[in-house]
Amino acid sequence: MAALVIAEHDNKTLKDATAKTVAAAVQLGAPVHILVAGQGCGAVVDAAAKLAGVEKVLVADDALYARPIAETMAALILSLADRYDTILAPATTSGKNYLPRVAAKLDVPQISEILKVVSADTFERPIYAGNAIQTVQAAAGKKVITVRTTAFKAAASTGSAAIENVAAASDPGTAKFVGETLSKSERPELTSAKIVISGGRGLQSGENFKMLEKVADKLHAAVGASRAAVDAGFVPNDYQVGQTGKVVAPDLYIAVGISGAIQHLAGMKDSKVIAAINKDEEAPIFQIADVGLVADLFKAVPEMEEELSKLGY
Amino acid sequence: MKVLVPVKRVIDYNVKVRVKADQSGVDLANVKMSMNPFDEIGVEEAVRLKEKGKASEVIAVSIGPAQASETIRTALAMGADRGILVKTEGDVEPLAVAKILKAICDAENPGLVITGKQAIDDDSNQTGQMLAALLDWPQATFAHKLELGDGKAGVEREIDGGLQTIEVKLPAVLTTDLRLNEPRYASLPNIMKAKKKPIDEKSPADYGVDTTPRLKVLKVSEPPKRQAGTKVKTMSEFLGKLKEAGVL
Ligand SMILES: Cc1cc2nc3c(=O)[nH]c(=O)nc-3n(C[C@H](O)[C@H](O)[C@H](O)COP(=O)(O)OP(=O)(O)OC[C@H]3O[C@@H](n4cnc5c(N)ncnc54)[C@H](O)[C@@H]3O)c2cc1C
Ligand SMILES: Nc1ncnc2c1ncn2[C@@H]1O[C@H](COP(=O)(O)O)[C@@H](O)[C@H]1O
Numbered sequence: 001m002a003a004l005v006i007a008e009h010d011n012k013t014l015k016d017a018t019a020k021t022v023a024a025a026v027q028l029g030a031p032v033h034i035l036v037a038g039q040g041c042g043a044v045v046d047a048a049a050k051l052a053g054v055e056k057v058l059v060a061d062d063a064l065y066a067r068p069i070a071e072t073m074a075a076l077i078l079s080l081a082d083r084y085d086t087i088l089a090p091a092t093t094s095g096k097n098y099l100p101r102v103a104a105k106l107d108v109p110q111i112s113e114i115l116k117v118v119s120a121d122t123f124e125r126p127i128y129a130g131n132a133i134q135t136v137q138a139a140a141g142k143k144v145i146t147v148r149t150t151a152f153k154a155a156a157s158t159g160s161a162a163i164e165n166v167a168a169a170s171d172p173g174t175a176k177f178v179g180e181t182l183s184k185s186e187r188p189e190l191t192s193a194k195i196v197i198s199g200g201r202g203l204q205s206g207e208n209f210k211m212l213e214k215v216a217d218k219l220h221a222a223v224g225a226s227r228a229a230v231d232a233g234f235v236p237n238d239y240q241v242g243q244t245g246k247v248v249a250p251d252l253y254i255a256v257g258i259s260g261a262i263q264h265l266a267g268m269k270d271s272k273v274i275a276a277i278n279k280d281e282e283a284p285i286f287q288i289a290d291v292g293l294v295a296d297l298f299k300a301v302p303e304m305e306e307e308l309s310k311l312g313y
Numbered sequence: 314m315k316v317l318v319p320v321k322r323v324i325d326y327n328v329k330v331r332v333k334a335d336q337s338g339v340d341l342a343n344v345k346m347s348m349n350p351f352d353e354i355g356v357e358e359a360v361r362l363k364e365k366g367k368a369s370e371v372i373a374v375s376i377g378p379a380q381a382s383e384t385i386r387t388a389l390a391m392g393a394d395r396g397i398l399v400k401t402e403g404d405v406e407p408l409a410v411a412k413i414l415k416a417i418c419d420a421e422n423p424g425l426v427i428t429g430k431q432a433i434d435d436d437s438n439q440t441g442q443m444l445a446a447l448l449d450w451p452q453a454t455f456a457h458k459l460e461l462g463d464g465k466a467g468v469e470r471e472i473d474g475g476l477q478t479i480e481v482k483l484p485a486v487l488t489t490d491l492r493l494n495e496p497r498y499a500s501l502p503n504i505m506k507a508k509k510k511p512i513d514e515k516s517p518a519d520y521g522v523d524t525t526p527r528l529k530v531l532k533v534s535e536p537p538k539r540q541a542g543t544k545v546k547t548m549s550e551f552l553g554k555l556k557e558a559g560v561l
Contacts, residue, residue, distance in 0.1 A: 100439035127436055293551040
């Protein structure tokens with residue numbers, strides 16, 4: 001039987017997380033289908049149909065999925081579940097929201113945030129903030145999986161899948177979408193940026209984050225933060241990198257005024273190169289940083305901007 | 314309205330875990346254990362609802378070994394009214410936890426269940442959602458702010474793009490995110506009072522739930538270790554090293 005990947009999108013663009021989830025699904029060795037649930041999401045369907053390894057795109061285009069919530073998404077996925085033996089979603093806040101509902105209704109465990117497909121029924125996943133890696137084998141029956149997208153390379157856009165419309169499922173009517181305040185930024189998304197520069201409590205205020213933003217703009221980098229910086233209200237919650245925030249794995253991660261607590265490391269230690277600026281030379285972040293600058297950030301960051309300008313950035 | 318708060322006993326978040334040499338799991342011998350931090354936030358939210366007169370009773374539930382009664386006591390010291398300990402041996406997967414919680418909900422009829430968004434040991438992030446599904450209740454995960462209305466709740470949620478507001482009919486399951494509140498420390502008098510509050514002891518069999526794991530853990534291994542690199546003194550050296558590494 002085939003595997004079904006649930007697409008993540010905003011009705012306009014297909015998120016990179018989907019292409020990475022498809023890459024994981026392809027490794028299961030079965031045909032891969034994608035479900036696009038949305039409204040007026042034609043461009044998303046086209047992009048999904050191009051992903052290498054995808055045989056078919058199921059489209060549920062309905063007002064019910066303009067702003068999908070867990071209850072409506074789970075009902076839709078369950079209406080299609082008979083046809084699939086594996087259902088996968090990216091481990092984003094939306095995948096994490098609806099997929100466990102699907103698993104519970106199918107009476108199977110969910111295998112959360114897989115890092116690796118060992119075989120069609122065996123997977124690696126992180127536990128204890130990534131300080132241990134568990135290899136788990138699923139029992140016979142359906143498998144429900146969320147995928148840590150940083151662990152997989154996005155499927156290329158070289159395919160051409162068939163498209164099939166599917167009916168909307170009924171709305172349980174117990175919850176409804178009210179509104180959203182999304183952080184707007186011209187900068188790349190945190191989880192797919194090649195360079196990420198993050199600030200911690202050491203930044204002291206939201207105003208001071210502007211220093212990091214200037215550097216980020218030069219490097220086409222995304223800006224992230226530690227929990228302490230979010231809790232203190234310097235930056236919005238969606239900046240948080242870590243065990244209970246976003247997981248990132250850019251080519252370069254620059255930690256500024258961040259001590260390096262295990263919960264923070266959990267979200268960035270798979271970055272290719274880690275650089276840190278901290279005035280405390282004993283800060284744990286230096287134990288994993290490839291390049292460390294022991295300095296006061298209020299001097300170092302403006303210097304960084306200046307030197308980058310000199311280098312032509 | 315009763316509020317049910319599941320509280321899990323987990324390794325303290327400050328402890329650096331060690332993988333056992335035989336790869337059978339992590340070493341929990343003589344390690345400090347605490348209430349899952351997200352569950353402290355859950356207890357705090359429930360107790361605040363009671364203090365505001367919106368909840369009549371707060372019930373803390375833990376599924377785990379005998380020592381999980383200490384976790385329940387912590388919840389009672391924070392202001393929960395009574396506890397239920399479902400005694401188990403070995404790991405209980407989120408699905409089985411959700412089934413036990415469902416049976417407890419069927420018996421207690423709470424108007425709201427507040428779980429943590431994630432247990433910091435298994436990092437599963439699924440129990441609350443599974444419970445909501447089993448009960449056919451709506452869910453409000455990753456809660457940032459809760460506004461309890463008449464028969465419904467408005468919940469602001471922390472999502473990847475920012476914040477989202479949804480409205481759920483009650484009864485519902487809420488899962489806590491970090492910014493929902495700042496949990497209180499229990500005062501000494503309240504810790505003393507908590508010793509007199511009742512804890513019911515149950516077993517999974519009392520609820521007809523089979524807790525045999527469905528996933529087979531083949532091994533638990535150490536992640537690849539990163540080495541400390543070089544420390545530099547100036548910004549130009551710093552940028553030079555990054556250029557050398559090919560990432561600038
Ligand atoms: C359940 C739970 C979940 C959590 N999840 C996360 C998570 O997802 N992500 C996360 O990040 N944390 C998380 N944490 C919090 C984590 O434990 C740490 O508290 C947090 O990461 C610390 O943030 P910080 O490094 O910014 O602050 P601090 O630990 O206070 O470090 C600040 C650093 O800045 C340096 N500094 C100060 N001033 C300057 C200066 N002028 N120049 C240079 N350096 C300076 C200091 O030397 C220090 O090293 C979680 C905690 C819990 C309990
Ligand atoms: N054994 C347990 N006892 C009580 N509550 C639990 C247990 N396991 C999970 N939970 C609840 O479910 C939440 C999410 O856990 P998990 O799905 O394992 O990440 C936790 O924060 C708890 O509120």
